[in-house]
Amino acid sequence: ENVLTQSPATLSLSPGERATLSCRASQTVSNYLAWYQQKPGQAPRLLIYDTYKRATGIPARFSGKGSGTDFTLTISSLEPEDFAVYYCQQRSNWPLTFGGGTKVEI
Amino acid sequence: QVQLQQWGAGLLKPSETLSLTCVVYGGSFSDNYWNWIRQPPGKGLEWIGEISHRGSANYNPSLKSRVTISVDTSNNQFFLEVTSVTAADTAVYYCARGRLLTSQRPPYFQHWGQGTLAIVSS
Numbered sequence: 001e002n003v004l005t006q007s008p009a010t011l012s013l014s015p016g017e018r019a020t021l022s023c024r025a026s027q028t029v030s031n032y033l034a035w036y037q038q039k040p041g042q043a044p045r046l047l048i049y050d051t052y053k054r055a056t057g058i059p060a061r062f063s064g065k066g067s068g069t070d071f072t073l074t075i076s077s078l079e080p081e082d083f084a085v086y087y088c089q090q091r092s093n094w095p096l097t098f099g100g101g102t103k104v105e106i
Numbered sequence: 107q108v109q110l111q112q113w114g115a116g117l118l119k120p121s122e123t124l125s126l127t128c129v130v131y132g133g134s135f136s137d138n139y140w141n142w143i144r145q146p147p148g149k150g151l152e153w154i155g156e157i158s159h160r161g162s163a164n165y166n167p168s169l170k171s172r173v174t175i176s177v178d179t180s181n182n183q184f185f186l187e188v189t190s191v192t193a194a195d196t197a198v199y200y201c202a203r204g205r206l207l208t209s210q211r212p213p214y215f216q217h218w219g220q221g222t223l224a225i226v227s228s
Contacts, residue, residue, distance in 0.1 A: 001168075032211070036215075043218035044151065044215070044218065046214060046215060046216045055216060087150060087151060089214065089215075090212075091211055091213060092211075092212075093212070094164070095166045095167065096153050098150050098152070099150065100150045101150050
């Protein structure tokens with residue numbers, strides 16, 4: 001299976017700062033990578049799919065880039081509601097897999 | 107607007123069978139595969155498997171021997187059973203809409219149920 005490794009595990013930042021999250025795949029996923037945001041007690045919310053495409057209703061401060069095995073999610077200026085856990089997910093091959101998550105905290 | 111609502115037993119003893127139900131409101135039940143995903147407390151997400159309205163199921167090899175996903179098309183429902191549960195099966199279980207029947211590639215997940223916590227403890 002394709003193992004996704006996210007770093008860092010925790011990112012401590014302040015509102016207004018820029019957040020850069022990393023996801024590395026053990027096998028190439030082409031551009032078939034998504035990012036989700038999860039807040040406590042809630043289901044994950046799809047933010048970005050196919051590396052850089054924003055899902056419906058997602059603000060422009062969220063952006064994604066990368067290809068092959070290395071991907072980045074950037075939040076250009078953190079809003080208070082952005083403090084959450086973020087997961088990457090690949091759909092290049094079966095079984096689909098998720099990364100272990102990065103917690104963005106104040 | 108697609109909505110998924112799920113329910114099932116929350117507290118199980120080791121060796122029992124975990125059973126969950128997910129009902130789908132809105133959209134076309136027959137156009138997509140329907141998925142189960144789980145998340146142990148404080149940990150990441152694990153895809154369990156998927157099923158089509160025709161009953162065609164695919165499973166994560168890591169769980170395949172203990173998992174059965176089934177479907178009731180007449181009521182837009184699908185089900186998860188996990189047999190011989192242990193403490194390692196303690197998790198929040200989510201149902202989610204998956205890929206179109208015409209797609210061969212695994213899905214992303216835009217529509218999720220609210221999650222059901224299943225605790226395995228003696």
